[in-house]
Amino acid sequence: MPKESNKNKTHNALANAIRFLSIDAVQQANSGHPGLPMGMADVATVLFTKFLKFDPANPKWFNRDRFILSAGHGSMLLYSLLYLTGYKDISIQDIKNFRQLNSKCAGHPEYGHISGIETTTGPLGQGFGNAVGMALSERILATSFGKISDHFTYVIASDGDLMEGISHEAASLAGHLKLNKLIVFFDDNGISIDGPVNLANSENTTNRFKSYQWNTISIDGHNPDSIAKAIKVAQKSKKPTLISCKTKIGFGSPNKEGKSSAHGSPLGNDEIQLTRKVLNWSNEPFQIPLKVLNQWRTCSTFGKAEFKKWNNSFSKISSKQKTEFNRRIKGKIPTTVTKALTTFKKKLIKDPMSLATRQSSEMVINKISGLMPEFIGGSADLTGSNNTKAKEAQIIAAPKYNGQYIYYGIREHAMAAIMNGMSLHQGIIPFGGTFLIFADYCKPSIRLSGLMEQRVIYVLTHDSIGLGEDGPTHQPIEQLASLRATPNVNVYRPADTYETIECWEQALNTSKNPSVMALTRQKLSPIRHVYSKENLCSYGAYELNSSSKKPTVTLYASGSEVNLAISTMKLLNKNKISCRVVSVPCFELFKNQTPAYQNKIKGSSKVNVSIEAGVKMGWNDICPSGTLNISIESFGASAPYEELYKYFGLSSEKIYKQIIKKI
Ligand SMILES: Cc1ncc(C[n+]2csc(CCOP(=O)(O)OP(=O)(O)O)c2C)c(N)n1
Ligand SMILES: [Mg+2]
Incomplete structure (x- = not known):
């Protein structure tokens, strides 16, 4: 081994703390994925100790940088980071209980288990999509609140993340929208479960991202100076950045490094002993030398100072803006919305209308959109069919992002994951449309909306054979049943305009459930003829x-x-x-x-x-x-x-x- 400089010694000790917590936890659980945490420990160490703006004492601080481990199988990387940096809601005992029943440290990171987990990841590609939603939210909120919303979104994505179709969709939109504060570290280790990535892949990932209009940088993912330099360049970019980090999966393990055998099983006691020797780590399992732990615990000093600065800036905005900011962050629906919907219901009883429920839904959107700047709509290229765009809604686009409508393009899956990211980010209530039949194109993300209890509203029109001539490829048959079978997802199928208003009202006021609005293409006669103060659809x-x-x-x-x-x-x-x-x-x-x-x-x-x-x-x-x-x-x-x-x-x-x- 080359002689270590003092600077490198410090870095290596910090990175090795991640490596060995991960190795030991996976070994103790006799299950898990040591390869990624070992390979990406250097990148994560540089990011968390030198760049990431966060304060473990105020984990929900709105303007923190977001960090997404899209490759959720590397969960021990995230748990190690959260423990080492001093998040209060994770202890060494939690790490020792990795993957056990009721442990905060579940097999894959789960939103809500520990405050530093920004999203649930594990289904590859989803975290990448969420991150695009978060980066977009940050820009949208800046249009109302200026520097109060000003943070980076960092992602670790693996080969698997970037192979998944959803990453193609989400990256393409992120490039189009010039989300320059999105920085993705690609764990370019060339290995996946079946073996070398080239068994199934021949493309040039960097060129792929270049064509999406991303900024791309390639580095040695084990060189701390290169990592830091790349982040500095990325932070100044006018485009989203992909930092391809050449790494070795299972770094430091003499017999498993660089091999798929390091991906998803414990190293085994003998190999762990050898790895301890190679990496010069003589500590007992789960033991972090006090000096190293203290170094980790002080790395958020910069973030804490930023937190103070932000509070200072926040105290200087007008009280009207503060109230509005707090309302949006808490996700409270303005009372004006409730009033507008009540007025609409009363008017409808006097003046009944036969409309397709997609048109009724459009009327609801038109009535409330101007009252809720955080109500951000969109459609996967079916705006005119889904009736999702309020008349007044401006299109969200670079460089200003002021608006309320996103043209997602024909990217249903990314749309759904992006909406999850927007909802998780806070300050935005997203809704997006496609045909009900194409719920199947966004199902993995709808499932995660349910699992993470996010208020994401799916406007799914053309909800039956009632769509007519487009035929069986477009006619949902089993979709309602499959969405209803998904836990925590509320599937609404209103019968007329009045019910459509009630269902929208209920969806907006249900902050811990995603909602599916299944809406018709064809006209329906009114079924409700008496005003009801109570929401009967509820x-x-x-x-x-x-x-x-x-x-x-x-x-x-x-x-x-x-x-x-x-x-x-x-x-x-x-x-x-x-x-x-x-x-x-x-x-x-x-x-x-x-x-x-x-x-x-x-x-x-x-x-x-x-x-x-x-x-x-x-x-x-x-x-x-x-x-x-x-x-x-x-x-x-x-x-x-x-x-x-x-x-x-x-x-x-x-x-x-x-x-x-x-x-
Ligand atoms: C959508 C999805 N498909 C399959 C899997 C199962 N799986 C977990 S990790 C992985 C690929 C591993 O390769 P890579 O992403 O490069 O991670 P590395 O081995 O380098 O850590 C697969 C197929 C998954 N988690 N999500
Ligand atoms: Mg890999």
Whole structure:
């Protein structure tokens, strides 16, 4: 080994503290990924000790630099950093409990477990997308608050992160938007699980990012001076920067360094002993020499000073601005929004409208957008179909970023991950549109919205065969069921304009759930004719009308099929069969009601029928047992929508016949 200078000695000791905490924790858990923390310890050490603006004593300080470990399998890198730098909510005991039940140090970093974890990562590429959302949020908020919003967003991304399709989408948009305060360290170790990356990859990653309009720098990821120099250059760039760091996975392990065997299993006791020798680390497992720990603990001095400076600047802004800033950061909806929606509901009762729910949703967006600058919309190239753009909304673009609308391009997956990042960043309530069928193109990120309890609103239009002629490739069949099956995601399917307002109101006021708005392409007649002070959709299901106290038949339906239920009810009534209709705009909210309420809604009809233009899966959790399901269990077809409804058995006459058979 070359002789170490004092400067290098200090750096190496700091980096080795990360390496050995990671090695020891993975060994103790007998599970985990030592390779990445060992390989990226040098980069992380330089970043955290010399550049990252943060204060472990004030981990939620708004203007901190964000650090995202997109390659979540390297979680021990992040846990080591948070412990070493002195975050209060992680102890050495937590690290010893790595990957055990209820440990804060879960297999992959989970948002909410430790204050320094900015987002949940593990599904490769997601963190990269989140980071783009965070960097964009920082720029958007600066348009209202100037230097109060002024931080960098740093990312560690692995080969896997950058191979994933989502990184292509997100990087391309980040380059287009010139997010110059986004700095990505690419852990260019040339190794993934199956072996060398060149088993499956031939592209030049640097050139790829260059073509996205990024600034690119290539360095030796084990040379502290090169790392520092690259960060300095990146900080001054007018474009987002990719710093490709040539590293060795499992750095320091004589038999596993540079090999995929270092990726995802414990090094083993013998190899650990050898690695301790190579890296000159003679400490017991989990033991960090006091001198090294103290050096780590003081590295945020710069961040603490920045925190003070920021507080000083913040104290100088007007009290009106302070109140507005605090409101946005807390995610509180302005009272003017509630008032506007109430006025809209009342007006609608007087002056009913037959609209597609996507149009109703557009009216809601138009009414509230100007009242909530933090309400940031967008669409994946379907603005005119999703009806997501408020008339007044300006387009968000470099270099000013003042606006409320993002043209995401045809990048559904990145849109969803970016929205997660915006919501996590705080100060923004994102909503974005595509067709419901393409929920499948953003599903991994929708799932993470649910897992991280983020208020992200997905405006998913063209919600059934009711879209008509575009045919089965565009007609959702199983999408509602699969989204409803995702924990914590509220799926709304409003039946008319009034319900659309209620569902939007509920989505905006539910800060710990993502919401899916499943909206129609086709016009729907109004079903609500009386103003209700209470938000009936917030119950998830409610009785819309009934022709008797003890109706023989109860019809349950959502969205566009509520009107079908009403016409079926009319037919039954005409034939002296009493009936009631229950509108079911949101399964999840109904399941949260008391058993008493649920039983009241379920009632005691002889015949129960659910009607929805999609698979029946899930309806039996809502309806009484033995319910007849009117559904579609095959792919759709291409035709005018009225014909399709008849073809698939969704007509009041056909439903009526089935009910009579059952009675
Ligand atoms: C979307 C997704 N697919 C697959 C995996 C499983 N997985 C975890 S890490 C990894 C790739 C490892 O290679 P790299 O990203 O270069 O990380 P390194 O081995 O260099 O640490 C894979 C396929 C995952 N976590 N996420
Ligand atoms: Mg790799």
